[in-house]
Amino acid sequence: MRMMETGTVVIGTGPGGATVARELAKKEKRVVLLEKGKARDWSVGNPLAYAAMYDIRRSRQGILVRRGITPGGSTMIYSGNAYDPPSFLKDDFGIDLAAEVSEVKEELNIRPVPDHFYQNYPGTRRLVEAAGELGHAMKPQARFIDSALCDPHCDKCLFGCKRGAKWTARSYVNDAVDEGARLVTGCDVREILHVNGMVNGVSAQTDDGPLTVFCHRVVLAAGGMGTPEILHWSGIKGAGTHFFTDPMAVLLGEMKEGSGTFREITYTFADESRKGEFVFGNVGAVNAFVAQVAAKNFSALPRGARMKKLTGMFVKLCDEPTGEIRADGSFHKAFTPKDEALMAQGIEAAKAVMVRAGVRPGTIAVAKGIGGHPGGTAAMGRVVGTDLQTDIENLYICDNSIMPVSGGTPPVLTLIALARQFAGKLA
Numbered sequence: 001m002r003m004m005e006t007g008t009v010v011i012g013t014g015p016g017g018a019t020v021a022r023e024l025a026k027k028e029k030r031v032v033l034l035e036k037g038k039a040r041d042w043s044v045g046n047p048l049a050y051a052a053m054y055d056i057r058r059s060r061q062g063i064l065v066r067r068g069i070t071p072g073g074s075t076m077i078y079s080g081n082a083y084d085p086p087s088f089l090k091d092d093f094g095i096d097l098a099a100e101v102s103e104v105k106e107e108l109n110i111r112p113v114p115d116h117f118y119q120n121y122p123g124t125r126r127l128v129e130a131a132g133e134l135g136h137a138m139k140p141q142a143r144f145i146d147s148a149l150c151d152p153h154c155d156k157c158l159f160g161c162k163r164g165a166k167w168t169a170r171s172y173v174n175d176a177v178d179e180g181a182r183l184v185t186g187c188d189v190r191e192i193l194h195v196n197g198m199v200n201g202v203s204a205q206t207d208d209g210p211l212t213v214f215c216h217r218v219v220l221a222a223g224g225m226g227t228p229e230i231l232h233w234s235g236i237k238g239a240g241t242h243f244f245t246d247p248m249a250v251l252l253g254e255m256k257e258g259s260g261t262f263r264e265i266t267y268t269f270a271d272e273s274r275k276g277e278f279v280f281g282n283v284g285a286v287n288a289f290v291a292q293v294a295a296k297n298f299s300a301l302p303r304g305a306r307m308k309k310l311t312g313m314f315v316k317l318c319d320e321p322t323g324e325i326r327a328d329g330s331f332h333k334a335f336t337p338k339d340e341a342l343m344a345q346g347i348e349a350a351k352a353v354m355v356r357a358g359v360r361p362g363t364i365a366v367a368k369g370i371g372g373h374p375g376g377t378a379a380m381g382r383v384v385g386t387d388l389q390t391d392i393e394n395l396y397i398c399d400n401s402i403m404p405v406s407g408g409t410p411p412v413l414t415l416i417a418l419a420r421q422f423a424g425k426l427a
């Protein structure tokens with residue numbers, strides 16, 4: 001068995017773990033990052049190799065949830081939209097991230113992709129105009145994307161970005177390593193070691209056999225699904241319930257005339273007026289097509305449609321936190337009647353926009369709800385305090401599992417800001 005000794009172990013390298021590791025490495029150097037996934041650079045930006053970074057799980061009730069298992073975590077397969085933190089963090093928990101959010105926006109140049117980018121996006125423009133005519137407001141989205149590096153007609157953001165235009169947490173992992181942190185990839189953490197209510201190490205399985213790392217502090221950031229599993233395996237009770245995942249439905253249809261959203265970047269405009277219930281916006285045709293194939297909607301795919309006419313939209317639901325990752329390893333998640341009703345309303349609103357924009361109603365196919373923001377399973381107020389510490393001394397959690405409910409919008413900016421503030425407070 002291999003053994004190591006360090007100051008802080010960070011488990012998981014998504015936006016939570018990578019940010020904490022980077023900030024701590026700058027301060028104290030004695031940081032070890034343990035990451036289950038492997039760094040497969042060849043898969044970044046390659047739709048066919050996407051699966052190398054991608055994990056999908058199905059609940060006992062048939063709900064699908066996806067995440068990234070690789071250095072950088074789910075940001076290696078995210079679309080790069082940046083939303084401000086949900087208000088409940090400040091209102092209910094006194095966590096004000098305004099300063100950190102400003103710093104991160106400045107550092108990562110987060111802003112909507114500039115207008116001139118869209119001049120050649122006729123399909124997206126038609127959707128935005130149609131939404132306006134129906135009384136909605138699809139507004140430009142702030143993004144973790146450097147438009148100077150981005151190819152505006154690529155639309156492969158979700159598969160990773162070969163050009164480096166999309167920020168991912170992998171760059172923070174690299175910064176942490178440059179600052180002296182040690183990164184162990186292919187390292188599946190199985191247990192957090194603790195004695196008399198205090199943490200003293202981590203044990204894991206690696207390709208080279210078992211590994212034990214002794215340390216005085218652990219920051220668990222294995223995400224909304226990985227974190228409760230590790231807590232269960234470590235005999236730490238209370239985690240796993242209140243699971244939410246923000247399922248997203250993707251619609252695809254065919255324009256009667258003119259071009260659709262083929263080779264137009266996904267998720268660049270959205271209507272957030274019902275945030276907390278659902279959000280809807282545009283999807284590039286290729287992404288929308290892939291979503292139908294993934295949902296096995298073969299019969300619903302537009303027949304004989306020319307790719308250039310295909311047009312996509314998404315509806316992202318803010319689902320109720322009713323799922324559970326249990327100690328026996330089983331995963332339970334069903335949509336509630338409220339979830340179903342809100343998703344149906346979102347889909348109707350998106351369909352109406354598509355039809356108004358010129359999509360043939362009979363061609364519209366809907367790929368229903370795959371989740372992508374797992375969280376809630378080690379929530380603040382239930383499993384951690386506002387200092388993110390568990391009942392075990394020096395065991396902290398810093399990932400999307402600490403959110404008590406979904407904020408209704410994607411969480412990466414919030415997690416980076418939270419991790420930054422948290423790491424700054426650690427002695």
Ligand SMILES: Cc1cc2nc3c(=O)[nH]c(=O)nc-3n(C[C@H](O)[C@H](O)[C@H](O)COP(=O)(O)OP(=O)(O)OC[C@H]3O[C@@H](n4cnc5c(N)ncnc54)[C@H](O)[C@@H]3O)c2cc1C
Nearest residue numbers: 012014036073074079080081189222223226399400410412
């Ligand atoms: C398709 C898709 C699109 C998305 N688009 C957006 C978007 O536009 N904007 C946005 O803000 N959010 C988006 N998200 C959501 C966002 O990527 C995640 O919510 C966010 O990355 C969660 O961060 P995290 O730190 O909680 O977990 P993750 O990023 O999932 O990181 C967890 C890490 O822990 C590791 N891990 C898990 N188990 C173990 C173990 N046993 N041992 C060691 N390591 C382990 C994983 O490999 C992973 O690296 C998207 C997600 C998906 C799937």
